[in-house]
Amino acid sequence: MRTANVKQQCKFLAIVMTATLALFIQNAQALSIDEYIGLAKEKNPLLKSYQYSLEAADARVKAAEIDLAPVLTSSYVKSNDKSRPSQLGTSREAEMYSLGIAKKFFTGTLVKLDASSGEFNNTSAPPGFDQYSTGTLGITIQQSLWKDSFGYGTRTKISRLEKLAEVEKLGSELQSRLALYDVESNYWDYALAQEDYRLKKENLERSQKIEKWTSNRVGNGISDRADLMNAKALMALREAQFIAAEEELKTQEARLRDNLQLAENDPTPKINGDLGTARPYLINLIKMKNVEKIESRIASLEAEARALVADETVDGLRPDLSVFGNYTTTSYDRDHQQAVSDIAKDDYPKNAIGVNFTWILDTSAKSATRDSAKKDALASQFRADKKRSEGKTSWAELVRKYDVLKSSVNTLEKVASYQRERAKAEQDKLSKGRTVTANVVLAETDAAEAEINLLRTKSSLRKLEASSLFFIDTQGAE
Structure with missing residues (x-):
């Protein structure tokens, strides 16, 4: 008897350990957003190419002083x-x-x-x-003493090359961030597709139960055929929605596998797509005072480089x-x-x-060379001013949308909660014969739409946070 108890205890312990290990493996395989991005940076050739471009541009900043070697x-x-x-x-x-x-x-x-x-x-x-x-x-x-007076032209040329290298560096950084935004957006789209698939599956199963229950009531003469048709229409609608959700999940899974460069026989990793957890980018940027769109910063650096080209041209034409x-x-x-x-x-x-x-004597060609450089610099400055204005507007609009979406998420969470409770109440009333099938169908539909709207808004909020990658804090950049 004692031996049997020991065996049972060992068996129970083994089951617990197996379940715990399985749970651990499952959790260990679930990728967080940061782990997913880290893997994408490591495996995605496009992201790796941008990293090398950044390093090359950084080296060109140092190479600007080659004339002084x-x-x-x-x-x-x-x-x-x-x-x-x-x-x-x-x-x-x-x-x-x-x-x-x-x-x-x-x-x-x-x-x-x-x-x-x-x-x-x-x-x-x-x-x-x-x-x-x-x-x-x-x-x-x-x-x-005159042309390149005490190194003026040399320093101007070095500054111009440094500005152009910074433009190239920021351009590569922008391309890298665009690719990272696509990678992160895919993560949230995949998380949304998983949740949508789960909800559509649950909705389909509930509609099948409603259809079966209504069919039994019609067979018993308690309900009429109109109630049954309502239930069947709900089930057909939920089935179509489930098929669409399944297809969307496959599409997003294919994108995720492509971002991670997975082989055909590699399993798709699970993700810990917590749509309710805020990303740090936007929250950190809002605390900064000198936020500028990367495109605006590039335009400003290009304008500064053009101004230096004009100075360098004028200096080069001096005696x-x-x-x-x-x-x-x-x-x-x-x-x-x-x-x-x-x-x-x-x-x-x-x-x-x-x-x-x-001394290059004054001619129309000399004047045209000087005027061309100055007008190029002026045109570039106007473009930079326009980009800067657009960047400020974009930043203000981003912050405004962020506040609106956060408020929408809070509201939709309440709506989804109320609609879930309403659907449960209608089902309970139907089981007691105190309501009609149409009311249950309507409540079920409203609850499903509320859940999906909440998920989509959360996903949009996460992607909006990711779009702040296109902005930088320019404190000390000048």
Whole structure:
């Protein structure tokens, strides 16, 4: 007897553990919206491509200063010259090496360091010129004074490239968010389709019970044929609604599988589509002071870039006036190694200072170039102003709709609750013979419509929250 009790207890424990494990697995497989989006980002090629585009645009922001990168130069030349006439012999052989580095700074200052050496062998040349080596080590500094005055043009160009890179980055961000909005909308559409399918199935089952119950009453002579036709019409309507809900569920499931890039034999994951839980995007943005539509921000950055293009164009057409100075040490010896060793000695230096000037004369082409850039900048600014105004209106409209939908959800929850209670009351009255089938059918229909309207409004509210992805907080963006 005791052994049987132990076996029963073990069996009961095993059943409980199995049920608990099954429940755990079921809950573990149900994807939350954040888990679903994370999987989509990981598996969806389109979302992955936008991520790489964002990284590329971010790299281009850093690449805007490429003109300021140090430049290393080197050369090697070996020559044999037998041309006539020549005072250095009948044949002249030379090997020349050079190495240099140049760096431009934000101030428009260009600094160059150069080192060179050469070996010369001249056949039939006078003594002292038949074999010798030379070396030089010099520094050159050049400063722009008018065009690119103290680096103005350089800084303008860098700023323009940075703005354009920001435009590209925000453009990729917008495309990414558009794709994410579609992915999240599909999640809520699938959640809605699941709930709609469940409700339509329950409605169909209740209508079948009503039809069966009414049919029995007609057979017993308690109800007339009109009541039966009402019940059959309700059942047919619910069946059609159930078929439509089933088809919509399959459509949304196919979209969800495509977003997750599931293979044909992969099972569709369950989702924890809680339509009643608010998403954080919109709630967080409402707390911000400088909310702007991404499209508006892109237009503003494009306008700023166009303005910089105009400044850069005007600067590029200015006269080019620059001063430069050079100081070079030299060495000379018959032995090449010695000439290289003496390259930094200042026994035989040479130096130079000078001014360079270049001016594009004023012509109609020059004026047209300048005017074209300025008018492009002005047109871009007008477009940006319009986009900014539209963005502010869109944001205000989004917040207004959000408040309206939240209020609608609260109201529809009450309506659905009242309609459910009314349908139960009518069914209870019908079972007691205190009402007609038509009233039950009407109550059932109203209750079903109230439930669906509530679900659709909740889904719309979640998708409206997701649409706030198209807005950003621009605090500190200027």
